[in-house]
Amino acid sequence: MPDAVYRAPMPDGVERALTLGLCGMSADDERSIRRVERFEQVQDGSWIWTRTESGDYFLGRISGPLREDHSADAVASSMIFVRDCEWTGEPVPEHEVPAATLRTFARGGRNFQRTHDPQVAAESASVWRARGR
Numbered sequence: 001m002p003d004a005v006y007r008a009p010m011p012d013g014v015e016r017a018l019t020l021g022l023c024g025m026s027a028d029d030e031r032s033i034r035r036v037e038r039f040e041q042v043q044d045g046s047w048i049w050t051r052t053e054s055g056d057y058f059l060g061r062i063s064g065p066l067r068e069d070h071s072a073d074a075v076a077s078s079m080i081f082v083r084d085c086e087w088t089g090e091p092v093p094e095h096e097v098p099a100a101t102l103r104t105f106a107r108g109g110r111n112f113q114r115t116h117d118p119q120v121a122a123e124s125a126s127v128w129r130a131r132g133r
Contacts, residue, residue, distance in 0.1 A: 003121040005047040006062075007104040008112050013077030014052050018087050023048050023062055024069075024079035025112055036081045039112055040066040047124040048085055049101045049115075056091035057101070059127055088131050096130075098123035 008023050017023055027033045048060040064084040074080050094102070100117035101124075 004043060005049065005098075005101070005115045005117075005120045005124050006042065006112060007101065007115055008048050008050045008060075009105075009110050010050055010077075010079065011053070011110055013074075013079040014050055016073065016077045016079060017050065017085065018052075018058060021084055021086060022079065022082045023050070023060060023085035023112075024074075024082035026075075026078040026080045035112060036066070039081065039083070042083075047121060047128075049097070049105075049124070050087075051105055052091075055094075057094060057097045058087045059092055059124060059131075060085040060087040061128070061133075086133075088128070088133070090131075092127055092131075096127055098127075 010017050025036060025039060027036045042062055044063045046062045048062050049057060051057050062083055062085050066081055066083055068080055069082055070080060098120045100115050100120040104115050
């Protein structure tokens with residue numbers, strides 16, 4: 001089981017991502033294209049945390065290859081480069097979200113990034129199991 005945990009803000013597309021079982025981003029310059037390349041290399045089964053505009057947290061597991069979606073909905077939601085992601089069906093209460101994950105979101109930003117903390121993978125796995133996954 002992969003032990004990597006990532007933050008995926010998806011500010012313009014989180015609702016779409018949760019509904020369609022996706023995780024994604026867009027890219028319009030060299031720096032963001034490098035982020036897409038790193039996203040493509042994320043191991044299947046890696047943990048993904050996201051947060052809705054209203055502050056609800058969801059935990060997911062990434063799977064499948066990177067693909068491009070240039071539909072009007074994908075462009076509007078800034079989710080052109082996507083991978084499949086199985087999300088928890090209900091939000092995870094903030095008191096159950098790993099502290100390291102809360103810190104990554106508190107710092108702000110719109111980038112997909114890895115959370116470097118020795119406990120965050122085990123804590124994420126526990127949250128996942130508690131939801132019957």
